[in-house]
Amino acid sequence: MSEKKKPGVLEGFKAFLMRGNVIDLAVAVVIGAAFTNVVNSVVKGVINPLVGAFGTKDLDRYHSCLKSPCATAKDGTVTSGIPILWGTVLSATLSFVITGAVVYFLMVLPMSKYLARQEARRKAREDTHEVMEVTELEVLKEIRDALVAQRGPGPDRA
Template identity: 50%
Template structure:
């Protein structure tokens, strides 16, 4: 039982996930700081409030609806989404397109790892050559 747990913990994807969580937490702190210390005061100034959390307050009886706080959350989401797209998704998709184009053109990098498709293609070619000889 302990060996199975050790094998599980030492798998590469578990370690990668742990690193991603730590980096994600640090990334969240940076984005939140930018939104709270740059965007919130700027937008709050547009609405003559000290920050975005106090802007666009709508009194409803004894309570208040804080539209500025919701707007701040939306801005945070959009910034995170933009950074994830432009820093991670776009470059990875671009690299995949270039690799796929090279593969289709028959260009293989010297240090490219051998994939299952490469092995199966080689087996197919060997079988085809052997069937032609017989």
């Protein structure tokens, strides 16, 4: 009896890497990382200064002191106390929301609409194909009936 040789770990890993999904995923991660940098730049370069224009400082500099006294140096760094940097958290949350909105409205929504249109076209083609089959069958029956009528009754037909 011959036993089938089980594929080794390296062969399985190679097969995994050669799947198209892995390459697509790698490209998506690289594009996502670059896109995250763009969104972070927009938040830090546009949104934070706008908040600073309405408030008193840049969004990243907003904080609360958990343990007093919180002393701040001229450059904005906290030198004593325990700060809660809620401005940084808010900035990261804004980056996340903006990234999610852009991904949804520019990628997910158009793709789902495209796939819905493709599905509707496929169903329309299937429906048309079924109608054509029924129509062809009816035409063939009519041709058969016309041929039988043209022949007339034969010797074996009464």
